[in-house]
Amino acid sequence: MTAQQKATLQRLGPLLALVAVCSGLAFLSPSFLSVGNSFDVMRQVSINAVIAFGMTLSILLGGIDLSVGSILAVSSVLAAMTMKAGHGAVLAGGAALLAGAAMGALNGVVIAKGKVAPFIATLGMMTLLRGVGLVLSHGSPISGFPSDLFALLGGGYVARLIPVPVVLMLAMFAVFWFVLTRTVFGRHVYATGGNAEAAKLSGVNIDRVQVLVYTVSGAMAALAGLILTSRLDSAQPTAGVGYELDAITAVVLGGTSLAGGRGWIFGTLVGALLIGVLNNGLNLMGVSAFYQQVVKGSVILLAVLLDRGHKN
């Protein structure tokens, strides 16, 4: 086996794990592979996947974005308030996405211009924005939106079969794939994450790359917030707690290196699906919630250990 083939096999490791888990679950629980259940799983996955796509960018930079859960909450509350004030779904959605992008951009500026470590910068932002969400909503959920269009976002179907969140997830996947593999910006993300000094000396505007990446991450958190709010018909200021960890898990399961510069968006999609499939399968089999955590944690450790084994 050549080094190239080995590398390819290693990249496909997460996919093989996903196929293996799916086969196992199909064997244990016949209803698992039904069309209905498959789309159910993907819909459940979509929110985490959308956040994780943004997270992939920050992790490729060698950074991290811990504030995604709080950004999700604030954008959701903003969208709900906009609709409660009598505006339409389009304006509400636009406001939420813009706000998410702005909060992300603030992260980026603190990190790039203030030279603050991404972990610390986004940790501070996580707490700060959680507070902002609570202040805006006075600590209580905002529920009941009249717009049918908004309800479609989380609950609708395309061609009466594919849930809208799944379509959104796949569309975002396609966009991220294209951006990371085919555009100058994508190349600059890899270069900056791999060696910021060399990238800068090659004329890459690394400050701009960082600000853009965190802006995108914020916007993706806001998009996830919109899907969630639509599904629940309610915006919760406490929504999204712990979502950053699920997203990071998906990214790392997909083979993207926390050290930066190495990884791909397909892995993140697979990682998110793997988590979702495990959740769903364990539910179908009636495994208690306590044991589910044990199983999930074990799978994560195993996957990462296998990955390390390949590298040595």
Next chain:
Amino acid sequence: MKVTMQGVSKSFGSVRVLDSVDFAVTGGEIHALMGENGAGKSTLMKILSGAYSADGGNILIDGAPVTIRSTRDAEALGIAIIHQELNMIPQLSVMDNLFLGREPNRLGVIERGRMHGESASWLGKVGAGQIDVDRRAETLSIGLQQLVEIAKALSLNARVLIMDEPTASLTDREIGTLFAIMTDLKARGVGIVYVSHRMEEIFKICDKVSVLRDGHFVGERVVAETNFDEVVKLMVGRELKERFPQRQAALGPVRLEVDDLTDAGHIAGIHFDVHGGEVLGVAGLVGAGRSRILNTLFGVNPKTSGRVLLDGLPLSIGRPADAIAAGIGFVTEDRKSQGLVLGLSLRENVTLVHLGKYARGGIINRKAEDAAVKELMNELQIRARDAELEVQALSGGNQQKVVFAKWLAKPPKVLLLDEPTRGVDVGGKAEIYHTINRLAAAGTAIVMVSSELPEVLAMSDRILVMREGRQAAIFDAKTTSQEEIIAAATEGLRAA
């Protein structure tokens, strides 16, 4: 003590990096180990010092076979290595580093007094008694850190000391000190394996030289009975016609004018111009401000005063991107930390600077990119199986050619070179010199900083000598000499 390696082989994956290599070093000799990059020198020494284990072959000490599975095994047998990248923990003190992993202690509590005394005495033995053992390692110069490493090796009771490119980042004075210590160690019966690319050093300090080529042992010679040409021939497997290719300088009009260039504290009043087609060498001691000139011109550090003109027009450069936009290229000193993104492919590195050339609306045209990379690989003779290979898998010489290629996708008006052939083997050097000459012939103005005086003398048209952040002199390369340059670089310096 005599250490003999017999028929040592080692493979990584399907690549055989050492094929039945023999090598021997005896106490009381300095034995050079030479070979081009990728010849297997480092691997052989890593096996001897326990970092790798061999796939086959034997290691004998005074005729008796021994097994070396770890650095500890090697140290117990009296074999120590000093790596090119020093193994110091920067935040710890000198004595903590000296005794790292074997701190004298009572029930786990470190006996600081004892450590203090012993550290000072070992440092004294390598002529570095002046170092305060409580200083943090990072506050020492590279030269002093190296002496601490040597003291550490001696404290381990090393009878054979392996030194991997020890002079690569030392000043001339530090090299002098190092050689004196090596001679002293030799007199005390220590055997030294000396790995270096600097041919002049081999003939100055070594007793024997062994040469590897492509993982094979090709010969051992007594230094006094061989010469430069024979050693190079052994290394490259052919006769190297010319070490420095000839160039017919055809100077065009002035391209780069630098007037009173000054920064915050490192350089002041630098004044020179470079014509199209000209190579301006920059010589001087380490720390004299040579690299600083290049960094300031390229916008890495801000200048505090002075003017820079390119083709007669004043430049305003605040960051590297401005310099690149103006047509300036910069081959940086440290290719691993500044020149390359090691985890990316050869292709992605080569096109990083001028990626916009192969993109429309931010979208990269892969066909155009691939074609350009292929052309540059041919032009610079970059030897790699394919352009998708991660650049960290390439040899030092090929990596350095990739750094050059980055700047050649658009012909630069000015090219700044900082130690362009550091860590590159003899054959690779000649190819890089050809590239420099070709660029000059095409009208590029080149500023080249180098610590290798023969290189500066042979490649440059004029030579600017730096001393303590000031411009000491500019000489015509045809009429000056090494002695004159060294005199200008050191004149009036206080003895340290």
